Every structure is written in C-alpha cells, then in structure tokens.
Amino acid sequence: MAQIVSEVTKIRRKVLKEVASLLFSNQLVAGIESIPQKIISDGVHSYRCCQYKEKAILRERIKLALGVNPANYPEEITLKEIAAEVLTNDRYKPAPPFIYIIDEACDHCSIDKIIVTNACRNCVAHSCVNTCPRDAITIVGNQAFIEREKCIECGLCIKACSYRAIIEIERPCNRACSVEAIVPGEKSTVQINYDNCLGCAACTVACPFGAISFKSEITTVFKMLRNPGEQVIALLAPSLIGQFGLSINENILADGLKKLGFADAYLVAEGADQVIREEGAELRERIEENNGMMFNSCCPSFKQLVHKHFPALIDHISTTESPMLKIARRLREDQQIKTVFIGPCISKKVEAYEEGQGLIDAVLTFEELTALLVGAGINLAEIPEKASSPGPYYQSKPSNTAENFCRAGGVGAAIKQEIGQDDLRIESADGIEACIQALNKVKNRSLKADFLEGMGCQGGCIGGPGTLIKPQVARRLLTKKEKS
Amino acid sequence: MNDQKLKIEVCVGTSCHLMGSNLIIEYLERLSEKVKAQLDIKYISCMNNCSQGPQVKVGDCQLANATPELLNDRIERILLQ
Numbered sequence: 001m002a003q004i005v006s007e008v009t010k011i012r013r014k015v016l017k018e019v020a021s022l023l024f025s026n027q028l029v030a031g032i033e034s035i036p037q038k039i040i041s042d043g044v045h046s047y048r049c050c051q052y053k054e055k056a057i058l059r060e061r062i063k064l065a066l067g068v069n070p071a072n073y074p075e076e077i078t079l080k081e082i083a084a085e086v087l088t089n090d091r092y093k094p095a096p097p098f099i100y101i102i103d104e105a106c107d108h109c110s111i112d113k114i115i116v117t118n119a120c121r122n123c124v125a126h127s128c129v130n131t132c133p134r135d136a137i138t139i140v141g142n143q144a145f146i147e148r149e150k151c152i153e154c155g156l157c158i159k160a161c162s163y164r165a166i167i168e169i170e171r172p173c174n175r176a177c178s179v180e181a182i183v184p185g186e187k188s189t190v191q192i193n194y195d196n197c198l199g200c201a202a203c204t205v206a207c208p209f210g211a212i213s214f215k216s217e218i219t220t221v222f223k224m225l226r227n228p229g230e231q232v233i234a235l236l237a238p239s240l241i242g243q244f245g246l247s248i249n250e251n252i253l254a255d256g257l258k259k260l261g262f263a264d265a266y267l268v269a270e271g272a273d274q275v276i277r278e279e280g281a282e283l284r285e286r287i288e289e290n291n292g293m294m295f296n297s298c299c300p301s302f303k304q305l306v307h308k309h310f311p312a313l314i315d316h317i318s319t320t321e322s323p324m325l326k327i328a329r330r331l332r333e334d335q336q337i338k339t340v341f342i343g344p345c346i347s348k349k350v351e352a353y354e355e356g357q358g359l360i361d362a363v364l365t366f367e368e369l370t371a372l373l374v375g376a377g378i379n380l381a382e383i384p385e386k387a388s389s390p391g392p393y394y395q396s397k398p399s400n401t402a403e404n405f406c407r408a409g410g411v412g413a414a415i416k417q418e419i420g421q422d423d424l425r426i427e428s429a430d431g432i433e434a435c436i437q438a439l440n441k442v443k444n445r446s447l448k449a450d451f452l453e454g455m456g457c458q459g460g461c462i463g464g465p466g467t468l469i470k471p472q473v474a475r476r477l478l479t480k481k482e483k484s
Numbered sequence: 485m486n487d488q489k490l491k492i493e494v495c496v497g498t499s500c501h502l503m504g505s506n507l508i509i510e511y512l513e514r515l516s517e518k519v520k521a522q523l524d525i526k527y528i529s530c531m532n533n534c535s536q537g538p539q540v541k542v543g544d545c546q547l548a549n550a551t552p553e554l555l556n557d558r559i560e561r562i563l564l565q
C-alpha cells in the first residue's frame with residue numbers, strides 16, 4: 001500500500017506544496033486561482049483530454065488540499081472564496097470522511113469483470129460459447145459477446161478460449177478495497193460506502209487516475225502555527241525513520257520543525273512504551289481470567305475493521321489507548337498546548353477526530369508535513385547536523401521495542417517480551433485482507449493465539465499511504481538502528 | 485582517472501525529496517559495480533530549481549522532473565558512446 005512516487009502522487013504533492021507556499025507567503029487568497037496553470041506549466045503530464053478538464057480536476061484537488069469537502073463547493077464558488085473562508089472561519093476544521101472521490105478524475109473504468117478483447121477471432125470451435133454454463137455468450141458482429149444479465153463471472157470462458165482473448169479485469173480501487181466499500185456510482189463512476197469504509201486509504205494509492213484522494217489538514221496546522229497564543233507540539237510517529245531523506249536524523253528534523261513554528265516535538269514511541277506496559281498487564285489479566293485472545297488497539301484501520309465487519313469480536317480489542325492518544329493525554333495534563341500528530345497514516349485522522357476527545361488537534365501525514373516545510377522554504381538538507389536536538393525536544397528516549405511498533409510484527413514482539421513467557425502465542429496479520437482472514441479464523445475458533453496483532457497496511461505503518469520512502473528502505477534503517 | 489568518470493549530481497533537498505529523489509538514489513545504488521565504477525556520484529542539498537524536482541545533473545546537463553527511467557536513458561547513452 002505504500003506509495004511509489006507515481007505521476008498521480010506527484011500531482012497531489014505539488015498541489016499541497018503550492019498551497020503551503022501561498023499560505024506561508026500570506027498570498028493564499030491572491031494566488032490560489034493561478035495554481036492550476038502553474039502546475040501545468042511546471043510539467044505535469046497532461047494525460048487528460050484537454051487542459052480544461054485537467055484544470056477542473058486540479059481545482060478539486062486544491063479544495064481537498066484546503067481540507068474542505070469539494071461536493072459542498074460547486075463550480076460557481078471560486079477557489080478564492082473558499083480560501084478566504086478557510087482562513088477566516090474560526091470553526092474551520094476538516095472532518096471525516098477524509099477519503100474523497102474526485103468524480104471528474106474517475107475514468108469510469110469498466111465495472112464488468114469478464115471482457116472479450118479484440119484478440120477474439122470468431123473461431124470455429126467457439127469453446128467460450130460451449131463452456132458457458134449460463135448461455136451468456138453469443139456471437140455478435142464477428143466476435144464473442146457476453147450478455148451481462150446472464151454472466152455470473154465464473155471465468156470458465158477465460159480458460160476455454162484458445163487465444164486467451166477473454167480476460168478478467170477489476171477496477172483497481174475495487175481490488176484494493178477488501179471490505180467492499182467501493183461501490184459503483186452514478187454514470188459508472190464510483191462511490192464510497194462509508195458504512196463499510198475503514199479509512200485505510202488503500203484506494204487512494206491504487207487508483208492510477210488519482211481519482212481518490214483525501215482532505216488535507218495543512219491549513220489547520222498552518223493557522224495553529226501562526227497563532228502567537230498557541231504552543232504547538234509535534235508528535236512524531238515511530239515510523240519517522242528515514243522519511244525525510246536518508247541523511248535527515250531526528251535532530252535535524254527537530255530544527256526544521258522549530259523553524260516551522262512548533263514549540264516542541266515528542267516521539268510517539270514514548271507513548272508506545274506505556275502501551276506495552278498497560279497492554280501487557282491487560283493481557284496477563286485476560287489470560288488469568290481465561291477471557292480469550294486480545295487484539296492490539298493501536299491501528300485505527302484494524303480497529304474499524306473489527307467494529308464494522310466483525311462486531312461479535314469487539315470485546316477482544318485491548319482497551320488501552322493508542323500510543324498517539326497516550327502521549328497526548330500525558331502532555332496535556334499540565335500544559336496548555338495544541339498537538340499535531342505526524343505519521344504515515346490517513347486513518348489516524350479519523351481516530352483523532354472521533355476518539356481523540358480533543359487530545360489531538362490535527363493529524364498530518366509525513367507527506368503533508370514535508371509539503372509544509374517546502375512551502376515555508378525550509379530545506380532540511382541544508383540544516384547542519386548537530387550532536388543533540390535543539391532545546392527541549394525529545395525529552396525521553398523510547399525503547400527500540402517501542403520504535404518497532406511501526407513494522408509488522410513489532411507490536412506482537414513487544415507484548416511477548418513484556419509478558420516474558422516463551423509459550424505465549426502471538427499471531428500477526430498485516431494488510432486488511434490478511435486481517436480479515438485472521439479474524440475469520442478467530443470467529444470460527446481455528447486461530448490459536450493469546451494475542452493477535454492486526455495492521456491495516458502491508459508491512460505495518462512503514463507501508464502506510466502517507467509515507468515518503470519505500471517500506472523496504474525503512475525496514476533496513478530500523479534494523480540498522482536496532483543493531484547500533 | 486576521476487575526471488574521466490561521468491559526473492552525476494543528485495539533489496536531495498527537501499523539495500526534491502518530496503517529488504521522489506529517493507527513487508533516483510535507490511536506482512543509482514542498484515547499478516552494477518561495473519557501471520558504478522564509471523560514475524562519480526554526488527548528493528547536493530539544492531540545485532536551485534526546486535519547482536521542477538527531482539533535479540539531477542548528468543555531466544553538464546541538468547535534468548528536471550527526473551525519474552529513474554529518464555536517468556537510466558541518459559547514463560546508458562553516454563556510457564555506450
């Protein structure tokens with residue numbers, strides 16, 4: 001699920017960067033209408049039929065970058081007007097659902113799964129016609145034709161054709177979504193069924209037209225940073241290693257955050273250390289009372305999966321708060337602060353909004369933070385390396401075990417170490433599909449484990465949709481750090 | 485000897501990083517030792533064309549919006565000459 005930097009990714013990042021740069025130069029309202037033209041002239045591949053459409057799509061992307069729901073702002077309302085509203089309205093706050101489909105960008109790809117291609121030669125054998133159990137195939141205009149009403153998508157004709165002229169295709173967004181939250185929309189576009197959606201954002205990565213994207217919170221954070229009465233604290237997710245460039249360590253990043261206006265930064269792994277202790281205690285109790293298997297509570301997509309699709313298993317979820325909420329709660333005990341969680345995750349935006357009880361004021365992905373840095377003219381590569389962090393940053397030192405929360409298997413390993421019993425049975429699943437399989441086994445009692453670690457993203461958080469480096473690279477860096 | 489090597493400069497500034505300069509670095513790291521021996525690779529913190537990143541310089545020629553494919557093309561063409 002992690003990003004490879006496709007053309008689609010680049011466009012989204014360019015839009016974020018341009019919005020951020022206008023924010024920091026106090027030119028948002030004056031300059032916003034010229035972003036589409038600027039991006040096109042900076043060399044965005046014009047893969048749309050015309051510039052008119054390209055610009056219309058870019059305008060929708062800009063609305064998302066501003067954090068608003070584009071559907072609430074039809075074409076008559078100018079970007080200028082939206083920008084002004086976003087900047088001046090004190091109650092402005094991007095809200096769930098964060099995932100959004102840009103109808104104009106959707107290519108209306110085929111919903112039909114089984115398709116006859118031009119390789120069909122209208123042969124004599126007509127094996128496709130003969131094998132179809134529902135008589136759905138006829139020959140029309142010198143080619144096999146599938147009657148949609150009859151087809152049950154069994155795929156027998158695919159195997160039967162000597163030319164392999166019949167293929168099975170699936171919409172990439174559909175394939176990426178394991179919970180059937182992507183449904184056909186009007187005029188053969190798509191829609192999200194938010195009752196099923198986990199917010200994992202796998203579809204945003206999967207759509208090759210970039211038609212699925214998310215509302216950004218960069219403007220929210222900018223407004224907080226610019227408010228002199230506000231102490232804004234950055235909470236950095238365990239997966240931060242290497243995300244801002246291989247030579248950018250935590251201290252350099254802290255310097256950059258300070259320049260951006262953050263008063264302080266904390267490593268969320270510190271909260272993970274606390275979670276390990278509390279979840280460990282909870283599990284011990286569960287085992288003693290014979291209460292059955294426990295699930296981790298740190299991954300919001302996994303938690304949503306249990307809540308929405310396996311409600312009978314809700315009691316298995318640990319009641320310990322996630323590391324993000326833990327650390328925010330501790331920091332807020334004795335300080336008047338604002339907190340911004342910075343991580344690889346879009347699902348955390350929903351967690352912060354719905355479960356955060358005001359503990360978290362905004363969530364940024366690594367991508368969004370980087371766009372803000374670039375927009376503010378901060379180049380981390382030009383900040384000299386220092387031996388220590390500036391000022392009060394990173395007050396405590398989290399354990400390696402806690403830092404490993406961000407890779408698949410890391411939470412399970414931490415719990416195992418905490419409990420200290422060799423026979424403790426840990427299972428882990430990463431990626432929604434794998435989580436579903438594991439939960440199905442729990443449901444039919446065929447999974448024998450004391451603790452199930454479920455991660456919405458393949459590879460764990462380092463495979464998240466808001467990351468900037470490949471999970472393999474992050475994994476390598478983590479292993480290296482652990483050994484040093 | 486060094487002046488016969490093909491000079492490659494990769495911008496690793498934050499703006500270029502956001503646009504995927506890490507993919508360029510990975511591509512260069514994966515080249516065979518034989519090819520690497522012919523290259524003189526340097527990482528630069530900014531090449532002053534941040535709006536069209538990633539920026540990569542091959543010899544005297546600066547590439548904008550660079551991708552591993554584009555760079556591979558250039559390197560092959562020059563080394564095979």
Ligand code: FES
Pocket residue numbers: 379495496497498499500501529530531532533534535537539
């Ligand atoms: S950051 Fe690469 S050109 Fe400036």
